[in-house]
Amino acid sequence: MKAFVKTDVLKVGQRHFPSIGILVSLAIIMIIFGIITPKFFKLDTLAGILTITAELAVVCVPMALLLISGELDLSVGSNFAFAGVLGALLLNRQVNGLLTLVAVILFGILIGIINGLLTTKLRLPSFIVTLGSMFTLRGLLLVVTGGFPISFRGQNVLLWLLNGKLIGEIRMSFIWLVFVVVCFHFILNKTRHGNWSLGCGGNADVAQALGIPVSRVKLFNFLLVGAMAAFGGMLSFARFGMAYPTLGEGMELEAIASAVLGGCALTGGFGTIFGASLGALLIASLRVGLVLVGAPAYWYRAFIGIILIIGIVINKEVMRRLVGGGQ
Amino acid sequence: MLVLVQVHDLFKEVEGMKKIMVLVLSVSLAFLGIGAELTFYYVPHTGASDPFWAVQKLGWETACRLLGVKGIFVAPTVFSIEEQVNMLESAIAAHPDGIATTISSDTAFDAPLTRARELGIPVIAVNIEDYTPPYVPYIAYIGQDEFIVGEVLAKRVLSEFTPKRAVIGIHQPGLTCLELRAEGILRVFRDRGIPIEKIDVTPYPTQAVEIMKAYLARYPDTEVIFTLGPLGAHAAIDLVKEQGLEGKVRLATCDVSPQILDAIRDNLMICAIAQQPFMQGFLAAVWLYLYVEYGFLPPAKMPTGPTVIDKSNLGLAEKQVQTTGGL
Numbered sequence: 062m063k064a065f066v067k068t069d070v071l072k073v074g075q076r077h078f079p080s081i082g083i084l085v086s087l088a089i090i091m092i093i094f095g096i097i098t099p100k101f102f103k104l105d106t107l108a109g110i111l112t113i114t115a116e117l118a119v120v121c122v123p124m125a126l127l128l129i130s131g132e133l134d135l136s137v138g139s140n141f142a143f144a145g146v147l148g149a150l151l152l153n154r155q156v157n158g159l160l161t162l163v164a165v166i167l168f169g170i171l172i173g174i175i176n177g178l179l180t181t182k183l184r185l186p187s188f189i190v191t192l193g194s195m196f197t198l199r200g201l202l203l204v205v206t207g208g209f210p211i212s213f214r215g216q217n218v219l220l221w222l223l224n225g226k227l228i229g230e231i232r233m234s235f236i237w238l239v240f241v242v243v244c245f246h247f248i249l250n251k252t253r254h255g256n257w258s259l260g261c262g263g264n265a266d267v268a269q270a271l272g273i274p275v276s277r278v279k280l281f282n283f284l285l286v287g288a289m290a291a292f293g294g295m296l297s298f299a300r301f302g303m304a305y306p307t308l309g310e311g312m313e314l315e316a317i318a319s320a321v322l323g324g325c326a327l328t329g330g331f332g333t334i335f336g337a338s339l340g341a342l343l344i345a346s347l348r349v350g351l352v353l354v355g356a357p358a359y360w361y362r363a364f365i366g367i368i369l370i371i372g373i374v375i376n377k378e379v380m381r382r383l384v385g386g387g388q
Numbered sequence: 389m390l391v392l393v394q395v396h397d398l399f400k401e402v403e404g405m406k407k408i409m410v411l412v413l414s415v416s417l418a419f420l421g422i423g424a425e426l427t428f429y430y431v432p433h434t435g436a437s438d439p440f441w442a443v444q445k446l447g448w449e450t451a452c453r454l455l456g457v458k459g460i461f462v463a464p465t466v467f468s469i470e471e472q473v474n475m476l477e478s479a480i481a482a483h484p485d486g487i488a489t490t491i492s493s494d495t496a497f498d499a500p501l502t503r504a505r506e507l508g509i510p511v512i513a514v515n516i517e518d519y520t521p522p523y524v525p526y527i528a529y530i531g532q533d534e535f536i537v538g539e540v541l542a543k544r545v546l547s548e549f550t551p552k553r554a555v556i557g558i559h560q561p562g563l564t565c566l567e568l569r570a571e572g573i574l575r576v577f578r579d580r581g582i583p584i585e586k587i588d589v590t591p592y593p594t595q596a597v598e599i600m601k602a603y604l605a606r607y608p609d610t611e612v613i614f615t616l617g618p619l620g621a622h623a624a625i626d627l628v629k630e631q632g633l634e635g636k637v638r639l640a641t642c643d644v645s646p647q648i649l650d651a652i653r654d655n656l657m658i659c660a661i662a663q664q665p666f667m668q669g670f671l672a673a674v675w676l677y678l679y680v681e682y683g684f685l686p687p688a689k690m691p692t693g694p695t696v697i698d699k700s701n702l703g704l705a706e707k708q709v710q711t712t713g714g715l
Contacts, residue, residue, distance in 0.1 A: 098606070100605050100606065103605070105601075105605065106602065106605060109598040109601050109602065110598070112594060112598060113594055113595055113598050116594055199465060203435070203465075206442075207442055207446075207713075208435070208438065208439060208441060208442025208445065209439050209442050209713055210439055210618075210622075210645075212646075212647070226630075297593065297594055300593075300594065300626075301593050301622070301626055303593070303622060303647070305439075305593070305619070307438065307466065307591055307619070308592070308593075309592075310465075310466055310591070345598075348595055348598065348599060349598055349599065349602045350602075352587060352599050352602040352603050352606065353602045353605060353606050354606075355606060358558075358561075358585060358586045358587045358588055359561060359586075359588065361588050362561075362588070
């Protein structure tokens with residue numbers, strides 16, 4: 062009877078809060094860092110972590126939606142870098158800030174649509190399609206910049222709106238982070254599109270048979286990823302006033318890792334937006350936390366890898382107990 | 389009238405003969421190999437996505453254009469010894485007239501460069517030489533001694549003041565030239581008993597800033613941040629400006645960009661070490677040309693640095709940056 066009640070409570074918890082796994086992992090890691098060094102919970106430190114999280118989360122959150130619908134996008138890092146460079150080039154040509162932002166996001170949307178059309182209409186694996194666009198964009202970026210960073214030294218209110226300092230060390234990117242998470246949470250959980258995305262990722266053939274426009278759903282998710290990768294690139298550019306052709310390299314893997322850490326199934330059909338954003342928060346916490354606790358410099362990457370695996374194990378174990386109950 | 393027709397016919401005959409003569413001459417020259425375009429390859433460990441290498445590429449291409457040779461620059465987008473070796477092997481297979489490359493690994497270049505020597509292809513090492521025996525076969529090295537770069541940089545900082553603590557932000561751990569620079573700095577500081585360590589700041593500006601910020605939170609007595617290239621230096625400059633650390637934390641770096649020169653002018657940065665990358669790329673092409681065309685034997689080592697850039701020679705440094713993009 063006791064076991065039944067426990068299982069029942071956990072199942073209810075899981076239904077209402079499916080990101081419990083990543084939350085537990087995050088809490089454990091943060092508490093460990095906090096015990097080793099109280100500086101970890103200082104406001105400035107947390108603000109720094111949130112700044113790294115914001116850039117990653119605006120990419121990994123839409124990536125989570127795409128993963129849920131059964132596809133992935135490896136071109137986000139290149140798109141991210143291209144957006145920054147495009148933004149810098151336009152602002153240097155005295156283009157209005159808002160128009161620049163719109164143009165950059167439209168460019169990202171275009172990349173998303175190309176990826177989406179090639180994947181859905183030609184029935185090509187999104188892994189290959191987006192790998193191709195990743196290389197193409199990175200190459201074009203080098204052609205456009207000649208390898209040099211593009212800087213913008215002027216003042217523009219857009220840069221502050223995107224990533225200026227808000228209060229203390231907290232930046233505007235934190236507001237965008239919250240906005241993006243809320244919007245995508247709403248899309249996934251409160252709209253027909255979100256429900257269809259889950260259906261497409263669960264079983265595309267069944268979804269098609271049930272009348273779900275699978276291609277259209279996936280295409281829209283590619284579009285969202287493209288738009289948000291471009292927006293993320295603008296966030297990074299806005300902080301430094303400089304766009305590097307190397308920006309965003311490896312970001313695709315960090316974005317996918319964050320989403321998977323957050324409970325998204327790589328095979329599609331399952332995952333949460335809140336969990337994905339917590340995955341990004343976990344990665345950012347590790348980056349900063351390991352420096353704060355004085356971990357040996359060259360162990361950082363190894364630590365990050367190990368802790369990511371531990372995080373996923375904790376997450377999966379918590380989820381197994383919740384979903385599987387007494388199994 | 390008859391005379392006119394005869395003159396016209398004569399001209400036609402002369403024209404025809406000229407065409408035949410040109411054709412015969414061209415075929416003969418081609419057969420003898422005289423006047424045929426020389427082809428040189430430059431295969432460094434990373435490509436134009438790094439501002440430093442964009443300048444190298446520009447120097448190489450400028451020299452090749454001036455010399456009238458075909459200069460092919462191929463490089464991995466991001467640092468990769470494996471990819472570099474693959475590209476080098478492809479370049480050797482093309483049997484060019486000369487190759488320039490960076491010896492980014494102690495061992496990976498033995499086999500391909502031995503093969504190049506067997507095929508009679510002259511190879512010049514640029515930017516990174518072979519530091520450990522048995523030495524890779526190349527005819528000359530153009531660049532600087534990276535360990536000495538670190539020493540010179542550290543000594544220049546110590547001539548300014550004696551910091552309580554210093555940190556070295558390395559943006560590509562594992563890259564031999566950066567590691568050697570760091571070793572040079574570490575040697576000088578440790579000999580003086582000043583606490584110093586290396587941290588992995590990653591090539592991503594947001595992460596680099598937050599990682600350095602976390603380090604300063606852990607060690608508030610840090611008074612100098614060394615960086616080993618523009619990717620790290622730009623982030624360090626932003627950190628000092630954002631945190632209002634002017635005068636509290638001084639910077640010093642290797643390689644130069646417009647932002648770095650500004651930082652020297654604004655007293656944020658004590659100095660930067662220039663190795664004049666444009667000259668490295670330029671001289672590589674020139675020496676291959678002199679070797680192949682005229683049989684000149686290059687000296688074993690041709691230093692292009694280390695040159696200390698500080699407030700005393702800022703004007704000249706700026707001219708080089710304006711004309712070549714970097715220094």
